[in-house]
Amino acid sequence: MLHCGASWGNLPSSWTADANGPSSKYEPSRTRGKGSRRPINGFLNLEGRIGCHEVRTRCVLFTGEYEHTIDAKHRVAIPSEIRSRLDPECHGVAFYLAPGTDASLWLWPEKTFEKLASTSEQSLLPDEDLAEFEELLYSQSAWVEPDKSGRIRIPERLLTLAGLESNVVILGVKDHLELRDPVAWSRRRDEKLAKQSEIVMRARRAQDRQRNHGGD
Known part of the structure; x- marks a missing residue:
């Protein structure tokens, strides 16, 4: 990270x-x-x-797609390839599972999530939009620790939120993982690949805005 x-x-x-x-x-x-x-x-x-x-x-750069199953106890295994690359001292021994966008769940190494949370400005009167986002994010997030088999248990409320049942696809997305319904992801991926050139151009413009903002 x-x-x-x-x-x-x-x-x-x-x-x-x-x-x-x-x-x-x-x-x-x-x-x-x-x-x-x-x-x-x-x-x-x-x-x-x-x-x-x-x-x-x-x-650690998270990449790739991994298809897994969710068992009757709402457990899913973190891919061994990913687990083997994490350093407990740097990343912690557990994860935070948070609601993502477009019916997904985001899985962050615990120390990465805590560091991101600590960078948010603290105030007794926070910005209204930020306060609303943080209320939703943190109240619905869950600390999950893998068992000896590398499985985490997904709270039922988060399963329902993401529309996950017995199958799940785990995506590596740079610094975190995303859990999505495989059928929905297949459709979403195909739609995005069809617009890949447009997405790349928008990403470049976003990078330019960030650089310009950083130079102010």
Whole structure:
């Protein structure tokens, strides 16, 4: 996970890559400047200092689709490929399951979710729209801990909210996972692939707006 506002393409200059750790693997980049390095298998070791906080974390990029079943006790297994890449010290031992958009559930490593929550500005008189969002998000979220088989139990209210029954598709979406109904996702995915060029252009414009806003 990338924390403290860092991103894959824009790391603070004070951070250095540690290529000697047991979990860091590097190879020369074919697309970047001479001597640059890029992560293999989605991992990157970062070490640096931001303010008074020492940062040392392993970045994990969630990708892919995984089809699983939900058992009679509302349990679903987190894919072993994903579990094996998480570091308890960096990401925690559990997850937060939160209502997502368009009939989905979002699954965040607990320390990532808590860090995102801590970045929200605190106020006795919060913005009305933000207060409404946070009331819904946090009241409906659930802390879930995998059992020895790597399964989490989904609360019934969240199953109903997402329209999930016995089958589920788990999507890797950068820094979190999404749980969706497989049939609905197949239809949604096909619709988005048909508009891929348009979606890419909108994403580029959104990135430009973020960069311009950051320079203000």
